[in-house]
Amino acid sequence: MNIYRTYDDLPKIKLPKGQEVSISDSTIRDGAQMPGIVLKAEHKLRIYEFLHQIGIEKLETFAYNERDRNAIKMMFDRGYESPEITGWARAVPSDIDLILDIEDIKETGVLMSVSDAHMLDKMGLPNREAAEEKYLNALQYAVDHGLRTRAHIEDMTRADNSYFVYPLIEKILEIDPDCTIRLCDTIGYGVPFTGVDEPFGIPEMVRYLKEDLKAKNIETHCHDDFGLAVANSIAGYWHGANWSNVTFLGIGERAGNAEMEKLLLFLGRRVEGFDKYNLECLAEFAQFMQKEIGIRIPRNKSVVGSNVFAHESGIHTAGVIKNPFTYEPYPPEIVGGNRVFLIGDSSGIEVLRFKVQDTLKELMGVQLTVEKDDKRLRSIQKDIHKLYDKEKRVSCISDEEIQAYVEKYFLFEPIVEKNMARKVDGIE
Numbered sequence: 110m111n112i113y114r115t116y117d118d119l120p121k122i123k124l125p126k127g128q129e130v131s132i133s134d135s136t137i138r139d140g141a142q143m144p145g146i147v148l149k150a151e152h153k154l155r156i157y158e159f160l161h162q163i164g165i166e167k168l169e170t171f172a173y174n175e176r177d178r179n180a181i182k183m184m185f186d187r188g189y190e191s192p193e194i195t196g197w198a199r200a201v202p203s204d205i206d207l208i209l210d211i212e213d214i215k216e217t218g219v220l221m222s223v224s225d226a227h228m229l230d231k232m233g234l235p236n237r238e239a240a241e242e243k244y245l246n247a248l249q250y251a252v253d254h255g256l257r258t259r260a261h262i263e264d265m266t267r268a269d270n271s272y273f274v275y276p277l278i279e280k281i282l283e284i285d286p287d288c289t290i291r292l293c294d295t296i297g298y299g300v301p302f303t304g305v306d307e308p309f310g311i312p313e314m315v316r317y318l319k320e321d322l323k324a325k326n327i328e329t330h331c332h333d334d335f336g337l338a339v340a341n342s343i344a345g346y347w348h349g350a351n352w353s354n355v356t357f358l359g360i361g362e363r364a365g366n367a368e369m370e371k372l373l374l375f376l377g378r379r380v381e382g383f384d385k386y387n388l389e390c391l392a393e394f395a396q397f398m399q400k401e402i403g404i405r406i407p408r409n410k411s412v413v414g415s416n417v418f419a420h421e422s423g424i425h426t427a428g429v430i431k432n433p434f435t436y437e438p439y440p441p442e443i444v445g446g447n448r449v450f451l452i453g454d455s456s457g458i459e460v461l462r463f464k465v466q467d468t469l470k471e472l473m474g475v476q477l478t479v480e481k482d483d484k485r486l487r488s489i490q491k492d493i494h495k496l497y498d499k500e501k502r503v504s505c506i507s508d509e510e511i512q513a514y515v516e517k518y519f520l521f522e523p524i525v526e527k528n529m530a531r532k533v534d535g536i537e
């Protein structure tokens with residue numbers, strides 16, 4: 110028999126391949142490409158600090174302009190060991206030179222666009238052979254200049270993998286056997302299931318890279334156009350990838366990228382052996398992104414939305430008051446969040462009783478017990494129901510309103526009633 114009544118009772122899932130798994134960040138690179146977002150150097154520095162606090166292993170950055178370079182300098186000046194600051198370049202030596210100009214950067218990604226639409230239309234190359242030559246030359250240039258490399262295989266989930274991409278990767282690994290092969294699901298076409306035909310199945314692609322091509326380092330970079338980015342990142346790990354490249358809140362091009370916070374939570378809470386990341390600053394990080402950078406966070410967004418530990422409905426609140434495990438997936442403090450009970454149109458008497466008790470304690474400084482059948486409590490509930498029944502009220506009842514009800518029914522009315530009774534009895 111298994112009894113699951115606390116978080117510790119639940120078993121952790123095992124990563125089937127058992128490999129060491131890391132997270133690389135693209136918030137200040139792909140994230141900053143989000144339309145309408147401008148990251149100042151100071152913002153990038155603050156993001157870097159949060160990533161450091163969490164324990165993210167690596168980040169990537171452009172070095173195209175003065176702002177990029179200022180941010181890089183500011184980040185290096187912090188003197189942190191992690192995340193490692195790495196570069197990003199197109200497959201052209203002049204881009205790689207920009208990375209080489211920053212002495213402290215030891216690794217760069219090189220963009221290798223592999224779908225025919227990208228090579229022939231976007232880049233205007235005459236054929237696949239020309240693309241291959243361009244990519245291998247750029248990689249060789251980076252290696253010759255002492256950089257560690259990542260090959261960013263752009264649009265791999267819409268490319269001819271068997272006939273073009275895999276042979277290209279074999280040649281990449283001949284140049285640099287340690288090169289990290291980044292499987293880019295650029296437009297979100299990848300799927301996380303096994304048994305899916307090329308070029309869509311992330312499991313099959315990762316398996317091929319690992320087992321057939323013997324790639325030592327495999328990284329996913331998944332976009333969320335079909336809502337599968339996080340699932341695809343996890344599928345990558347499940348089938349042998351040792352890196353996943355993500356952004357905080359999933360910011361990035363179009364529908365964005367795989368969300369770092371979801372991946373962190375999944376690994377940290379559900380998978381065995383992942384206590385290396387510190388999630389306690391996630392709520393604060395999200396607030397920073399909202400306030401300083403202007404990313405609006407939907408209230409129901411996993412991990413960092415304002416509703417993820419907010420409870421209103423009768424059955425849920427009555428459960429959570431007794432044991433939070435009933436309707437909370439993990440304790441709020443894990444991610445720096447707070448539990449809140451709200452009174453709304455779906456609330457029952459138990460949560461109202463709980464709030465009223467709390468309010469009384471605050472007003473009077475002593476812990477009183479209010480019973481569910483207390484007439485005063487039922488009067489407050491009646492008043493609140495009337496508000497919703499008129500169909501004008503669309504929000505929760507604020508703590509100030511609860512306080513006003515408590516003052517009315519628990520503090521003032523009894524005094525008025527008592528005085529009236531004294532008058533009737535002829536005492537005054």
Ligand SMILES: CC(=O)SCCNC(=O)CCNC(=O)[C@H](O)C(C)(C)COP(=O)(O)OP(=O)(O)OC[C@H]1O[C@@H](n2cnc3c(N)ncnc32)[C@H](O)[C@@H]1OP(=O)(O)O
Pocket residue numbers: 139142171173199200201220221222231232233263295362
């Ligand atoms: C999927 C992704 O997220 S890729 C990253 C996207 N991010 C960005 O573009 C933001 C940073 N980009 C920039 O600052 C600028 O685009 C720069 C500095 C890279 C280039 O600027 P410009 O010289 O003005 O070029 P522009 O932006 O108009 O066009 C992009 C160029 O990159 C080329 N390019 C695209 N993919 C690759 C590749 N894999 N390797 C080499 N060149 C490439 C395009 O062919 C195009 O060059 P072309 O006009 O000679 O054909």
Ligand SMILES: O=C(O)CCC(=O)C(=O)O
Pocket residue numbers: 139218220261262263264291293294295296330332
């Ligand atoms: O640099 C990369 O990760 C590849 C380009 C990209 O951002 C993508 O494919 O979405």
